[in-house]
Amino acid sequence: MNLHLHTVAPGETLHGIARKFAVKPAHLKTLNGLRSAQLSEGQTLLVRVLPEEADFPSSRDLTGGFMTYTVKSGDNLFRLSIQFHTTAQAIKALNGLSSDALSVGQVLQIPGGQSPIVVPSVPAQQTQTYQVRAGDTLFGIARKFNTTVVSIKLINHLGGDGLSIGQQLTISVQASGVSFPIPPAPQPPRPQPPFQQPPVNPPPFVTPNPIPVAAAGISEDSAKVFINLTLLNGQPFQAALRKNNPLGINPKGVQYGGKSTIFIPTQQLQMLGIDEVRNQALQFCKKIEGNYDAINTYDNGIFSYGFIQFTGQSGSLDRLLQSMQDHAPEKFNRTFRQAGISVSANKVQVQDAQGNFLTGPDAWKFIRGQYSLLTPFIQAGFDADLVFEQYRQANLLYVQPALSAQLSLNFDGGSVKVPLTVVLPAAQTQALAVSLWVNLGSSPSGAPAYLSRVLSSFAQQRGISDPSGLARVPWNEVSLFISNFQDTLLAKSKNDLAVLRAKEILASGLA
Numbered sequence: 001m002n003l004h005l006h007t008v009a010p011g012e013t014l015h016g017i018a019r020k021f022a023v024k025p026a027h028l029k030t031l032n033g034l035r036s037a038q039l040s041e042g043q044t045l046l047v048r049v050l051p052e053e054a055d056f057p058s059s060r061d062l063t064g065g066f067m068t069y070t071v072k073s074g075d076n077l078f079r080l081s082i083q084f085h086t087t088a089q090a091i092k093a094l095n096g097l098s099s100d101a102l103s104v105g106q107v108l109q110i111p112g113g114q115s116p117i118v119v120p121s122v123p124a125q126q127t128q129t130y131q132v133r134a135g136d137t138l139f140g141i142a143r144k145f146n147t148t149v150v151s152i153k154l155i156n157h158l159g160g161d162g163l164s165i166g167q168q169l170t171i172s173v174q175a176s177g178v179s180f181p182i183p184p185a186p187q188p189p190r191p192q193p194p195f196q197q198p199p200v201n202p203p204p205f206v207t208p209n210p211i212p213v214a215a216a217g218i219s220e221d222s223a224k225v226f227i228n229l230t231l232l233n234g235q236p237f238q239a240a241l242r243k244n245n246p247l248g249i250n251p252k253g254v255q256y257g258g259k260s261t262i263f264i265p266t267q268q269l270q271m272l273g274i275d276e277v278r279n280q281a282l283q284f285c286k287k288i289e290g291n292y293d294a295i296n297t298y299d300n301g302i303f304s305y306g307f308i309q310f311t312g313q314s315g316s317l318d319r320l321l322q323s324m325q326d327h328a329p330e331k332f333n334r335t336f337r338q339a340g341i342s343v344s345a346n347k348v349q350v351q352d353a354q355g356n357f358l359t360g361p362d363a364w365k366f367i368r369g370q371y372s373l374l375t376p377f378i379q380a381g382f383d384a385d386l387v388f389e390q391y392r393q394a395n396l397l398y399v400q401p402a403l404s405a406q407l408s409l410n411f412d413g414g415s416v417k418v419p420l421t422v423v424l425p426a427a428q429t430q431a432l433a434v435s436l437w438v439n440l441g442s443s444p445s446g447a448p449a450y451l452s453r454v455l456s457s458f459a460q461q462r463g464i465s466d467p468s469g470l471a472r473v474p475w476n477e478v479s480l481f482i483s484n485f486q487d488t489l490l491a492k493s494k495n496d497l498a499v500l501r502a503k504e505i506l507a508s509g510l511a
Helices: 014-020 025-031 077-083 088-095 138-144 149-155 266-270 276-289 316-327 329-337 361-368 371-380 384-403 427-440 447-462 467-471 475-483 492-508
Strands: 002-007 044-049 066-070 107-111 127-131 168-172 218-220 224-230 236-243 254-256 341-344 347-351 357-359 406-411 414-419
Touching: 014 025, 077 088, 077 149, 088 107, 088 266, 138 149, 138 316, 149 168, 218 371, 224 371, 236 371, 254 371, 266 276, 276 384, 276 427, 276 492, 316 329, 316 341, 316 347, 316 384, 329 341, 329 371, 329 384, 347 361, 357 361, 361 371, 384 427, 406 447, 406 467, 427 447, 427 475, 427 492, 447 467, 447 475, 475 492
Parallel strands: none
Antiparallel strands: 002 044, 066 107, 127 168, 218 224, 224 236, 236 254, 341 347, 347 357, 406 414
């Protein structure tokens, strides 16, 4: 079983490359982290050469034997699944693992009995170091250095897709015995056509005209707006959006609770570094914030969207649309771009009725006032690839910051900094913490400070003198305290919202 590197030639397709190497298109997509079949000229793909009839192991295949493996330094489930041609979930199931954590010297049973693919170490002279910047993704870095997501993850022992600003990555020109070409040197300039005077203030991008209101099938009565649309799977659908009340800031504001029932398999979520606890936290947020296609345009400068809050004002919605365009470009084009909405450098762009190109807050203000421009947001909520991007960004924007936070807690012996997950070890309170990061924000005066004050007060009332004592308190007792806590340093509206979230986790847990 070998890995080869293939550079996409002009006109090549994913299915054509799969036929050439006698593998399945699904193999290529999984190995290279592709969310669609769209390829670009010069893109590099890892290709695992398999017998023509081979397929990725299913639950039936995995019962046909196993081999033992002793965990080494730097190993993780993702790396082992690549090496042994299996899945992380299959390894966990066979070994009865409840988390993704591995320890050096641990003996694992590997399903399928496959011989490992050798992933050699890479000499220093064949690598370069890259420091992660704001907005970077593994996909973007791989494209920048003409390598693959799989290569970067293997070399850097990454178990998921999450990155942090300032993180140092080793970018290699060799992985799995395959030499990755260094980006080519600049070519001599081609002859240019005769000079033409550029237009005054040219638009930053070219986009189709927005869908006319009549074509979008929009009607309304005194209470609701009805949008008749076609989902990407061809299914007709009607969305009924409740109109704003007289006290609303946006006169054309609407609210749509959402009807999406999209399910993303656990194995796919693990590709993003979303384990069971993180998934439970996101599902709690989905339940209380609305479904994947939920919309709220009531607030000034806000466009909430999806199972967790993505808003135009904070820039998170811009990042979500950028992620959809980067990872599922064909479907992004059929939804947002088709409606006249584009995104570039994490900034949404749209053209108004007078032909003016709007970006930033002006773009979102315009979108909030056009019912026809809500169509792609609803369509995206019913497509698994575009919902997957909501998971990706929700994990990056909310889950990772919440569960990696340090809290400043006051005990009788003084103040100490403690990881949030140490003092809130239960899945329920961690889900509550993620929800607070969504609603209160992650600034120093937001969720971290709020939880620090809450837990410090709880420790003092209970006579708890250290973090370990706090960690032993049942999750429902901590949640009950939060549900009654009034914080004088937090705005009343946000304090009330934090109390409400604690009551909701108490009422239903993670069910």
